[in-house]
Amino acid sequence: MQVINLNEKLGLFNEHWSPKVIGELNGQAVKLAKVKGEFIWHDHAHEDELFYILKGTLKIEFRDRTLVLQEGEMLIIPQGVEHRPIAEDEVWLMLFEPISTKHTGEVRHELTVDEFEKI
Amino acid sequence: MQVINLNEKLGLFNEHWSPKVIGELNGQAVKLAKVKGEFIWHDHAHEDELFYILKGTLKIEFRDRTLVLQEGEMLIIPQGVEHRPIAEDEVWLMLFEPISTKHTGEVRHELTVDEFEKI
Numbered sequence: 001m002q003v004i005n006l007n008e009k010l011g012l013f014n015e016h017w018s019p020k021v022i023g024e025l026n027g028q029a030v031k032l033a034k035v036k037g038e039f040i041w042h043d044h045a046h047e048d049e050l051f052y053i054l055k056g057t058l059k060i061e062f063r064d065r066t067l068v069l070q071e072g073e074m075l076i077i078p079q080g081v082e083h084r085p086i087a088e089d090e091v092w093l094m095l096f097e098p099i100s101t102k103h104t105g106e107v108r109h110e111l112t113v114d115e116f117e118k119i
Numbered sequence: 120m121q122v123i124n125l126n127e128k129l130g131l132f133n134e135h136w137s138p139k140v141i142g143e144l145n146g147q148a149v150k151l152a153k154v155k156g157e158f159i160w161h162d163h164a165h166e167d168e169l170f171y172i173l174k175g176t177l178k179i180e181f182r183d184r185t186l187v188l189q190e191g192e193m194l195i196i197p198q199g200v201e202h203r204p205i206a207e208d209e210v211w212l213m214l215f216e217p218i219s220t221k222h223t224g225e226v227r228h229e230l231t232v233d234e235f236e237k238i
Contacts, residue, residue, distance in 0.1 A: 001181075001186070001194065001195070001196065001197065001200070002194075003186055003187075003188055003192050003193075003194055004192060004193045004194065004195075005189075005191065005192050006191050006192070006193070007191055022193075023169070023193065023195045024195070025167035025168070025169055025195045025197075025215070025216075026146075026147060026166060026167050026216070026217055027145075028145060028147060028215075030169065030193070030195075030215075047145060048144035048145050049144070050142070050144055050149065062120075067120070067122055068122075069122055070124075072124065072125050072126055073122050073123060073124050073125070074122075074123045074125070074141075074142065074149070075120065075121075075122055075123065076120070076123075076142045076143070076144045076149075077120065078120065078144075081120070096144065096147070096149075096215060097144075097145070098145055
């Protein structure tokens, strides 16, 4: 059992769209990510996903609208809802989702990560 | 699906030791709480619990040591580990735990809440 300092963890990596696992509980993973640019359209068939913004502004496109998340805001995307995150400038965020979740969802893509690095 | 602004939610209540549910995903609840003073010794037999500090300094006593959490830090307390949070000054925090979790764990106490308010 160890205190996890988010800023310290955020200092350990710089790559974009490559979430790092910083903790696990009840079958869920807590991840940190730095993102910039456009991600791909995807959904998670069986898993809800939480985004919490630590720095910057994240747009999330849905098929019927776009939501904008600022620092200190969160969004829970229910399973099966297609979405595409877009970060015009770099965004730092925390994710909560089942340990099994792939960040490209049902879509196989060059950005797909099969096992997330733990930091 | 709605953007959740943590500061806005934190402005909706002032009572201590009375977590409010701000979201649910994958059978887990995201809660906000304001705490001050000493809580009771308790554990959660089957549920891990995450504390993330939004403001202030939270001490958490365990039977064999005490950990101190500052703003921007988190701790995951594994199921079955007895603990007692202590906030000398007011602390604002986010909790992540199964929807079924009672904050007094296996202990029945005047602080026990049977159903957490959603805000």
